[in-house]
Amino acid sequence: MTVAPYYIHRMIQAIHRDPEACAAFASDPAPYYARYGLDQRQIALLEDASVASMTELGVHPNLQMKYLRMRTPRPAAGESALPGPLDAYLDRLLEKRNG
Amino acid sequence: MGKLLGAICMPHVMFPPDGVEEAAERVFAGMMEIRRIVERLNPTLIVMAAGDHFNNFDLAVQIPIGVVVADEMTSLADAGLPSQVFPGHREFAEGFVRFASKHDFEIVQIEEVRPDHGIAFPKTVVDPAGHIPIVPVYLNAVIPVPPSPARCHRLGQVLKGYVEDCRPADEKVLVIGTGGLSHWLRVPGEGRIAEDFDSHVIAALIDGDSARIAALPSEEIIAASGNGGLEIISWLFAAAAAEGGFGRKVFYEPIPAWVTGMGAIELLHLSDPD
Numbered sequence: 427m428t429v430a431p432y433y434i435h436r437m438i439q440a441i442h443r444d445p446e447a448c449a450a451f452a453s454d455p456a457p458y459y460a461r462y463g464l465d466q467r468q469i470a471l472l473e474d475a476s477v478a479s480m481t482e483l484g485v486h487p488n489l490q491m492k493y494l495r496m497r498t499p500r501p502a503a504g505e506s507a508l509p510g511p512l513d514a515y516l517d518r519l520l521e522k523r524n525g
Numbered sequence: 526m527g528k529l530l531g532a533i534c535m536p537h538v539m540f541p542p543d544g545v546e547e548a549a550e551r552v553f554a555g556m557m558e559i560r561r562i563v564e565r566l567n568p569t570l571i572v573m574a575a576g577d578h579f580n581n582f583d584l585a586v587q588i589p590i591g592v593v594v595a596d597e598m599t600s601l602a603d604a605g606l607p608s609q610v611f612p613g614h615r616e617f618a619e620g621f622v623r624f625a626s627k628h629d630f631e632i633v634q635i636e637e638v639r640p641d642h643g644i645a646f647p648k649t650v651v652d653p654a655g656h657i658p659i660v661p662v663y664l665n666a667v668i669p670v671p672p673s674p675a676r677c678h679r680l681g682q683v684l685k686g687y688v689e690d691c692r693p694a695d696e697k698v699l700v701i702g703t704g705g706l707s708h709w710l711r712v713p714g715e716g717r718i719a720e721d722f723d724s725h726v727i728a729a730l731i732d733g734d735s736a737r738i739a740a741l742p743s744e745e746i747i748a749a750s751g752n753g754g755l756e757i758i759s760w761l762f763a764a765a766a767a768e769g770g771f772g773r774k775v776f777y778e779p780i781p782a783w784v785t786g787m788g789a790i791e792l793l794h795l796s797d798p799d
Contacts, residue, residue, distance in 0.1 A: 510605025519653070
């Protein structure tokens with residue numbers, strides 16, 4: 427099993443932790459690829475983002491999920507819930523807390 | 526001695542019902558059944574084992590096992606959940622870490638953490654009012670060298686000893702293990718569900734034979750149930766803590782659209798919880 431060089435994982439982790447960096451990355455990832463020293467092949471695999479490409483590059487599955495979210499512009503996280511997989515159940519799930 | 530009420534093992538997320546409305550509703554009904562079970566048990570404390578999804582701990586510092594000792598914690602707003610404040614239990618948590626240190630476990634104490642959906646969703650299911658103190662036990666299944674199934678199982682036995690030997694008689698502890706069951710996430714084979722393996726795990730745990738699953742190497746569990754399937758180390762922790770409890774399957778739904786075998790069990794000591 428291939429494991430990506432740590433600088434690729436480090437890039438994803440660092441951007442994921444920083445809402446401003448997430449927004450900047452979503453709008454133009456090229457400066458980040460340059461800053462972390464990715465080569466053209468690595469960039470192409472990341473940009474493709476398929477499971478096959480990510481597996482070839484060796485990106486950790488959980489960091490793939492972060493990377494995929496980083497590519498999409500979204501509001502800052504804050505304390506309010508962002509849209510997510512539990513949306514359809516929230517009213518019933520939180521009923522007693524809110525009531 | 527404190528009282529171990531038993532354990533519940535359950536998923537820590539759901540996905541949109543689009544196209545799988547009936548199965549999704551059965552899973553949600555199962556979640557509400559778990560809510561009623563916990564309401565009836567009326568625990569004074571919940572110990573909840575789960576993995577972090579690289580929201581607090583990632584490859585920068587890889588923590589196999591950690592216990593949250595904080596007085597309270599504010600959850601991350603993720604998976605669609607709002608941020609919530611959960612009361613912790615410092616005295617129980619620090620005491621558990623010290624007790625475990627006498628039983629060959631050096632556990633990372635965590636003061637600052639924003640629990641993600643791995644904790645926040647099941648906590649919301651079982652305690653919608655948010656009043657029951659919680660001690661999260663992080664068993665991080667997704668790091669390159671995760672804690673072994675046997676080690677997590679053994680730690681559950683240590684927790685049982687701590688509650689029964691060191692805790693006050695009026696303390697009623699429920700242990701919850703979250704995650705799983707089989708799922709292949711962002712790896713070749715994504716979408717597979719290993720129904721046979723899931724059934725095997727559920728049957729072993731409700732039959733009181735969690736040690737048989739705990740004896741499997743991590744690599745074997747991952748091969749059989751996917752990279753996400755190793756989240757059953759949290760189930761093994763909970764099952765070991767509830768050893769001797771009466772086991773019952775609450776629900777199992779293999780949902781291809783969710784790429785996951787969704788299951789839950791209870792392992793309860795049947796005496797009157799009050």
